[in-house]
Amino acid sequence: MITVGIDVGSISAKAAMMKDGELIGSKVMLTGYNARNAGERVFTDLLVELDIQRDAVDRIVATGYGRNSVDVADKAVTEITCHAAGAHFQDPAVRCVIDIGGQDSKVIAMDTTGRVTDFAMNDKCAAGTGRFLEVMARALEVDLDAFGEMSLEADQPAAISSLCTVFAESEVISLIARGERRENIIAGIHESIGSRVIAMANRVGITEPVMMTGGVAKNIGVVRALEKKSGKPIRVSAHAQVNGAIGAALIAANIA
Structure with missing residues (x-):
């Protein structure tokens, strides 16, 4: 299963991709004035960087202050939950x-x-x-x-x-x-x-x-x-800036 977490913050937008429980890539870029565009751009750029087609991604969870503006997401989850999940993944x-x-x-x-x-x-x-x-x-x-x-x-x-x-x-x-x-x-x-x-x-x-x-x-x-x-x-954290996105990707693997 391939899942993606997208964390749209006030300054930067982050995306992390997991495959069968393993982190396979992440991306960070400036959010700019349009949070909706930032979520889409960081996701698209990560797909290109990893040479993965969009339809290969099974689920997407968004988090961060701009989480409700990420149209590609299947669900939005608070950053508190996502940061805890990401930290636990990196160091139980x-x-x-x-x-x-x-x-x-x-x-x-x-x-x-x-x-x-x-x-x-x-x-x-x-x-x-x-x-x-x-x-x-x-x-x-x-x-x-x-x-x-x-x-x-x-x-x-x-x-x-x-x-x-x-x-x-x-x-x-x-x-x-x-x-x-x-x-x-x-x-x-x-x-x-x-x-x-x-x-x-x-x-x-x-x-x-x-x-x-x-x-x-x-x-x-x-x-x-x-x-x-x-x-x-x-x-x-080894992946400090993308921790929330990692947590979101982990949660994406467990949503119905």
Whole structure:
């Protein structure tokens, strides 16, 4: 059986294809202004990349904020369920998932079967998300891809007290004006994200092992900040950015 999961997020659209329970390919692209087109494009591009005909795909499940706009999907499933399924597939030992995406962050507690037992989600404010990091990168005139490694060179993380993106950007601009090192400012930004996310995680309960998923998992500085604030090691998913799509593809294999 061939199944596909399509995860349309606010910043990127992801697709993952499974064949008889094995991940055979995935694709990531920018969502752009049209979520419906993004879901179709990422699916079509994955088919071309894997040289698989559309009619060879048995079932498709969509997830993410744009899940209801994916016309090719047989069903839409919440991202909480899909991220838990994807994490369990990648590492069955995992009991807690921290997912930081473009415009939301979530913490998911799971049982031994990968079933969601509790979760918390921040989807009302961009603080502590990928979009927040993009705004900070522009203010600092630094490539976002360099953020993680640069923060590890900090000697004293700057204090970023505001959890609001707009006010935090003002704090960063003030720190720049005072001549603070970029590395210290970036480390401070990561620590503010760590504090916000771990406070949310503590409401759910952080049971080890902990896995981080989502595009922000590629930022080693955020991972280290989360480890520092939680006092626990964090595993970074091998397919962090497409974890939700993987979960959706797995769920597609089990729908009637």
